[in-house]
Amino acid sequence: MGSQEVTDWQGKHVTVAGLGVSGIPAAKVLRGLGAIVTVVNDGDDERARAQAAELEALGVTVRLGDGATLPEGTELIVTAPGWQPDKPLFTAAAAAGVPVWGDVELAWRLRELDGRKPAPWLAVTGTNGKTTTVQMLASILKAAGLRTAAVGNIGVSLLDAVLGEEEYDVLAVELSSYQLHWAPSLRAHSGAVLNLAPDHLDWHGSMEAYAADKGRIYEGNRIACVYNVADKATEDLVRAADVEEGCRAVGFTLGAPGPSQLGVVDGILVDRAFVENRQKNAQELAEVSDVTPPAPHNIANALAAAALARAFGVPPRAVRDGLRDFTPDAHRIAHVADVDEVAYVDDSKATNTHAAEASLAAYESIVWIAGGLAKGATFDELVARSAKRLRGVVLIGADRALIHEALTRHAPEVPVVDLGRTDTGAMLAAVQEARGLAEPGDTVLLAPACASMDMFANYNKRGDAFAEAVRELGA
Template sequence: MENRLESLTSWDADWAGLRVVVTGIGKTGFSVADTLAELGAHVVVVAAADDDEARGNADTLKIVGVKDVLLGEETSTVLPLVDGRDAELVVTSPGFRPSHPLLAAAAQAGIPIWGDVELAWRVRTKEGRRTAEWITITGTNGKTTTTTMVESMLQVAGLRAIAAGNIGTPILDAVRDPEGWDALAVELSTFQLHWTQSLAPVSSVCLNLAEDHVDWHGSFENYAADKAKIYNNTRVACVYNAEQIETERMVEGADVQEGCRAVGFTTGIPSISMVGVVEGLLVDRAFIAERKDSAAELAKVSDIGDLVPRHLVANAAAAAALVLAYGLKPEHVRAGLVAYHNGEHRIQPVATAEGVLWVNDSKATNPHAAAASLASFKPVIWIAGGLSKGVNYDDLVKAHAARLKAVILIGADSSDLAAALAAHAPAVQVMATRAEGGRHADTSALRGDAVMAEAVAMADSLAQDGDTVLMAPASASMDQFTSYAHRGEAFMDAVRELLESRASADRDS
C-alpha cells in the first residue's frame, strides 16, 4: 500500500478506488472528503458532531459521491471499514489529537495518516492548471499577520496569490481553484504540521516558539518538534528568528534541499544574511550582492502603520525575507506593507477618551502573544483570563508586573492566572467579574457580552489620563465566548456603549 501512496503525487495520479477514512465534517473534513470523492476515491467520513450543520454537510457529501458518513460520538472513535475492507489511508482534521482512539487504531494497524495539507500538496499539480509555489509560515504567535503580509506583497507584485491553510481559505479549496495560483501564503498550525511529510516550500519560517497547545501535543518537546517540521524540504530559504535561538536550531536540524539558505530576521541591526531594522528602516542584508558591508532599504517602519509594536516589525521583517527568497523586489515589500491592513482583534486601538487608550488584543490567546502587547504599553489596566489550555503564567506576570496598574479577570476559571499574579505581582490590584472582597469568583453563570461589559465598567472605574486599558486575555475564549473574534467584538461594543453613554450624560447635564 505504501508504494501506491508514494505514487500519488499529482491530481492526475491514480486515486480511483483508494479506500480512505476521513475524520471530521467541519470546514476541513468537508473539503478533504469532497476532494477525495472528486478524485474517485472510496470515502467514509466519521465525525462526533451530529447537529443540523453536520447532517447538512453529510447530505451534500453523499450527493458528490462519498460512500458513507457516520455521525455521533459513539461512531467517531471506531475505525470503520470502507467497502467492507480495511482502509488504506486516513486523512484527519486538525482537531483530532494523535491519541484519539480512531487515529491510534489506524497507527497500530499500520495505516498511514495524512492531514489536509499533505493531501493538498500531493494534488497541487494538475494538467492544464498552473501550479503555485508555497511559502509556509508557522509560529506560536504572529502567523496570521505574517501570512497576510506575505499575501499583500505577492499581490502588489502582480501575482495571483492568496493566503490559505490555517487562515481563511481551506488549503484544498485554494489548490482546486480552476485557474490555479502563482503563489500561496500558507499558514500552518502544529496540528497540521504534525501530519505532513512531503511539503517542499520555496521558503518557510517558524516565527517564534513558546509554550502552547501542550494538551494536544502531550508535551512542549512534541509541540516544538512539530513546529520544526515547517523547514523540512525547503528549497530556497529557511527564515528564522535571530532573537530566539530555538528557531535557529530548528533550521540547523532540518533536512532541506541542496542550496537552501538560512536567513535570519530581527528587530535590531541585522548581521550578514539577515533582514532587520536600522534607524526606522527595514533593511536587507541577505539577498543583495553587497551584503558583507552594506544593506538595502526595503521600507520605512512607519509604512506598516501608525501603531507599530516591536512584534509587528518582526512580522514584517519575516514576511520580507520570505518573499525576497521567492524573488520579489524591494519595492514590492514596501508596497505590500503600505497596502497591508492588520486584522481586527490584534493590538487594535478601539478608542481614546479622556486620555485613556482602549486596546483590543483578543487574538492574544496565550501568554507569549499577551507579552507582545503588554510590552507595548505602560501603565496598563489589563483585562485577562479564560481557558488556559494548560499553560503557565509565571514568566508572563514576572516580566510585566511593573507595567500593571490593575488586572481584571474574566473567564469561567482563571485561577492559574490569579495565582501567578498573587505570587509575582502582589502589589497590583486584582479584580474579577462578580468578585467578592477582591478575590476571583466563578463566573460560569456570566457569559459573553455581559461578562465583558462588566469588565469594561470595572476598568473604567480605575482608568486615568495616560492609562491603557488592554484586553489581552492570554487564554482561549471558548469558556465564555464562541471565538476570540466574539470576545473582541464584545469588548469593542462594551467600550463604545460606555463612551456613548458618557457622552449622552454630558449632553444632558
Template sequence: MTGVVCVAGLGVSGTAAARVLAERGERVVVVEAAEGERQRAAAEELARHGVEVRFGTAELPEGTVRLVTTGWAPHHPLISAALAAGVEVVGEVELAWRLRGPQPAPWLALTGTNGKTTVVRMLTSMLLAAGRKAAAVGNVGVPVVEAVAEPYDVLAVELSSFQLHWSSTLAPHAAAILNIAPDHLDWHGSMEAYAAAKAKIYERAGVVVYNADDPRTVQAASPYLDDDAAGGPRVAGFTLGVPRPGQLGVVEDLLVDRAFVEDPLRRAEELATLADVRPLAPHNVANALAAAALARSLGVPPHAVRQGLLDFRPDPHRMAHVDRVGGVDYVDDSKATNPHAAAAALAAYPSIVWVAGGQLKGADVEDLVRQAAPRLRGAVLIGADRARIAEALARHAPNVPVVDIAERDTGVMDRVVTEAARLASPGDTVLLAPAGASLDMFENYPARGEAFARAVRTLKRQAS
C-alpha cells in the first residue's frame, strides 16, 4: 500500500499492529495523546522498526490512506477527520483478519457484555484437551494481529463491541454472543448502536451460537433462526433449562448437547456435570455451555469438553472466595464492572452484604437493585456514583441498612470490610460486586479486588 498507515494509540494492540505493518514494508505513523514512561518505551521499540510516533496530537498525518484503531470511539477527532477525508478506518482485529496467511486457522469468536474472558479461556482449555494447538487472543491474551502469523490449529477470539464496530469482513467458523446488557453507552451513543455492534459478529459466521435465555441475544440471532434450514449458517442455542433440539442445556445435574449430534430430535450427548463447572453459579454454567457450543462446532468430543472444564482455572477477581471470617464468606467479584455482571454474582448467593459503587458509565441500576433486594442483608457503598445505588436501595430495599463511605482514597477498603463485617451474620456472604468501573478510586478493577482481599486478611488477623 502506498501512502501512510496511521495507527491510533500505543496500547498493546496498537503497538503490535504498527510493528506488524512495518515488518510488511508499510510506512507507519502512530498517533498517541499520552506521553508517559510506558508510551515512550513503546515508541523507542517501534522506532527500531522504522515506525514514527507522534505524541500529543489528534491530527491525521498527511498522506494517510488507512487508519487502524484499537478501540477509539467514532467521535474522536482523529477518527472523525479520517472519516471526513474518506480514509478507510479498520480495527486491529479486522486488520488481523485481512493479514491471515494462505492456510489460516479457523476462528471461534465470541462477544458479550459479561463473561467473555471466562468463556474464551474455558474454550481454549477444551481445545487444548482435544489436542488442538490453540490460543486465547483478541481482547485477552495475545493481540490477534500477532497470533495470525503463528501456526495455530484454531484461535479462540474474544471480541469487544469496540473491535466489532470497526470490523467489516470477519468470517469466523463459529460466533457466539453470550449476553447483551447496557454498557459502554457513552462510546456507542445508544443501546441500539451497542447491540448492533455486538450483532456484527454473526454477519459472516458459519455457526451462530446464541443465549436462548437472553432476549437481546435472541433478537440478535433472530435473522438466522428462520434461515437455519434454508442454507444459512448453522444455529445453536444454549440455555440453563432443558435443551430443545438445536440447543445445549442442563438436564438434572448434566450439561448436554442436542445441537451438535447426529439426531438432535432423538439424541442428546452428555458433556459434563454441574460439579465440573467452577465456580458453580448460574451464569458460569451458561459460560460453560457457550464454550462447549463453540468447541463442539469444531468437532471437539465430549470427553475433551469435560476435561477442559476440569483443567480451567478462573481468572482472578471473578467470584473469587477470599476467606471465611466468623462464619461469613468474603467473595471478590471486582470484575463485575457493570450492573449485568453484578446481577449474576448477586444471584449466586442467598444472603448478602453487598459492597458496591464506582463509575456506572451511564448504566441504570434500578432492575439490579429490585431483583437483588430479597437477598440483601446490608450494603456498603463507595465511589463516584454510590448515591445512585443508595437511591435505588431506598426505593426497592428500604429496610436494608446502608453504609455510605465518602472517602475516595484506596486505603478506604479496610473501613469498607469492617463495616460489611458489622452488618453480616454467620452464613452471610460479603460480596464485592461493584456494578461500576474502578477508575474513580483505583488503577483498575484488579487493584480494587486486591485491596478488598488485603482488607479481609487484615480482618481475619484481628479476629484471631
C-alpha cells in the first residue's frame, strides 16, 4: 500500500495490532475512512473486552488473545508502537509482503486528508528529557502567538491532532524509538536527538539498532538537525542522515557556543545558529533563572527546545517568555518540601541510569533513594560518576542488589540502607531512613534509576507515595 493510495481507504483490509492509546484511535479513524478493520490483541481481560465491544459497535472486528496470526486478506498493519519487531505477526507480514506502519506513520500519511493544509512537525527524541523538551517547545511557540500543541508519545494522539477540527500552525511532537521504528516516511521540518544511552535494548536488540531508530528523526529534515554537543553519538546520527539541501546541523551545549550552536554564557542562554554572521554574533535568548528547575539537564532541554523554535523563526523574546511560562510535570525533579533544613525532591520519572545521573548531577550532597526493575541495566558507571555527591543511599525494589553491588565497588565509604522490601509501604520506610542519614543542607532525592512496576502501577504512583511519605515527616 503505497503513499499514492493513501487517499483511498474504502474497502482496504487493515489490521490494527494492539488495543490502547494508539490502537483504538487508529481503528476508529480507519473504519471512518471506509477501511475493513480487524484489531488483534494479545490480552483478553475485562478491560480489553470492554474496548472490543466499543469498536465492534462501529463495525470493527476484534480478535482478543491472538496477536500472532495475520488475518486473511490483510493489506496493511498499523501497530501500537510497543509491539516488538520480532513478533510472529510481523514475521508473517514480511513473508506476505504486507507493510507495517505505526500510528505516527498513519498520522503522517493522513495529514493532507480532505485537502487540509498540514502543520509542520518539530520533532524531539532522546533517551531522556523528551516530554519536558516538547512541552517547553510548545510553550515557546505559544508565546510567539502560534497555534500549537504538544503531541505524540506525550499522551495526545497524533491522529487526533492531525484530523481534529482545530487547525495548527506547527506541532511539537515527542517521538519514542518505538514510534520512529515504525515511521519510515516521516519527514520533520526540524528534529532533535537530545541524548543517547542504553535503554529498551530488549526491544531493539542492540544499541546500534536503538540509535538507528532514534536517528530516523533527522531523515528529510528541512531546516535544522539539532544535536547534543556533549553526546557525540547524536552528532554522528546527523552526519548519517539524508536531509534536504540547505538543512544545517545545530548543536546545543551547556558551555559557550561556537558558530551554529546554542549555549550558555555567564548565566545567559545564547544563540549563535539563527543569527546573521554567526561567526561573530550571538543573540541573547533567556537567563538560566528563566528555566524551572535550573538543573543542568533541564538547561540542556531548554536549549534544544529553543533551537527547534528558532529553526521555525520564533523571535528571541518568545523563547524567554515561553520558558518563563513553562511548569514541569509532576515527578520530574520536583521539589516536594523542606523538612529540618533538608530538601526532598521527587524525580520518580528517572526510570533509567542516564536520567538518574542527570538528576544526581543537580545537587551537591544527596541521600539517594533508588531501586526497582533494572530492565537489564548496569549501575557501575552511574555510581562511579555520582559517588562524590552521595551522603547515603536507601535501596528498595526487586533489583536493588545490582545497585548495592555497584556501590560496594565504587563508593564503599557511603552508608547504604538496604530495606529488602518491594511492598508499596516500603516508600514510607525509605523516606524515614533517608531522614536519618541526611544532614542540614542535604537533598533527599528519589531518582530510582529503575522502572517502578515491581512495586507500583507506574512512576507517577511511586512519586505520589514519596510525596505522601515526605508530608508525613513534616506533619
